[in-house]
Amino acid sequence: MARPEKVRLEVKQAVEAGRAEQVFRFRDKYVQIHGTFVATVQVEGSIDGSDYFAVGAAQSAPGVVPVPETLEFVRVRTAAYTSGDPKAVLAGFDERAV
Numbered sequence: 001m002a003r004p005e006k007v008r009l010e011v012k013q014a015v016e017a018g019r020a021e022q023v024f025r026f027r028d029k030y031v032q033i034h035g036t037f038v039a040t041v042q043v044e045g046s047i048d049g050s051d052y053f054a055v056g057a058a059q060s061a062p063g064v065v066p067v068p069e070t071l072e073f074v075r076v077r078t079a080a081y082t083s084g085d086p087k088a089v090l091a092g093f094d095e096r097a098v
Contacts, residue, residue, distance in 0.1 A: 002078065002094055003018045003053065003093065003094055004091060004092070004093065004094075005026070005091070005092065005093070005094045006090065006091045007021050007057055007089065007090045007091075008055070008088075008089050009021060009024065009031065009074065009075065009076050009088040009090055009091050010032070010075075010076070011041060011061050011076045011078060011086045011087055011088050012078045012081075013039075013078070013079065013081055013086075014078060015048075015074050015078055015079065015080075015081055015091065016077070016078060017044065017052070017076070017077040018075050018076045018077070018078075018088075019073055019075055020046065020049065020052075020073040020074065021069075021073065021075065021090065022073055022075050023072070023073065023090060023092065023097055024070075024071070024072040025062060025096050026090070026092025026093060026095070027057060027092060028054065028075070028092055028093050029065050029066075029067035029090060030064050030067060030090070030091050030092070031043045031064070031065045031067060031076070031088055031089070031090050031091040032062075032063075032064050032065075032088065032089050032090075032091065033059045033061075033062055033063055033065065033088050034038060034062045034086075034087050034088070034089075035062070035084060035085045035086045035087040036084050036085065037082045037083065037084030037085055037086040037087075038081075038082035038083045038084055039045055039060070039061045039070075039080060039082060039083075039084060039086050039092065040059065040078070040080040040081075041056050041058065041059050041070055041076050041077065041078050041079065041081045041086055041088070042054055042058045042059070042076070042077045042079050043055045043056055043059075043065045043067070043074065043075075043076055043087075043088075044074070044076070044077050045067065045069055045073065045074050045075075045076050046072065046074075046075075047059035047070075047071060047072055047073075047074050048072075050091070052073075052075065052077075055067055055069065055074070056096055057072075067082040067090070067092075071081060074090055076088045087090075
């Protein structure tokens with residue numbers, strides 16, 4: 001039986017992308033953006049680890065972004081940053097768990 005699991009995603013306090021995390025083992029993935037911040041962040045995904053594309057709309061406030069695509073990697077790109085501490089966590093069901 002699959003079990004729920006969380007992965008903290010790196011969110012930069014500058015205009016750049018955070019470290020990508022391998023998330024292929026998860027199904028029904030969601031990214032929660034939270035914290036107190038004045039910034040715009042974009043969840044991005046990739047199959048090959050080189051070419052990233054936007055997943056969902058850019059976020060300027062706390063919220064949840066569903067990740068419907070089959071992806072191997074997910075990261076968060078800070079598209080605009082003014083202040084605060086934006087954070088992100090990915091949750092999904094680990095298919096390898098028994």
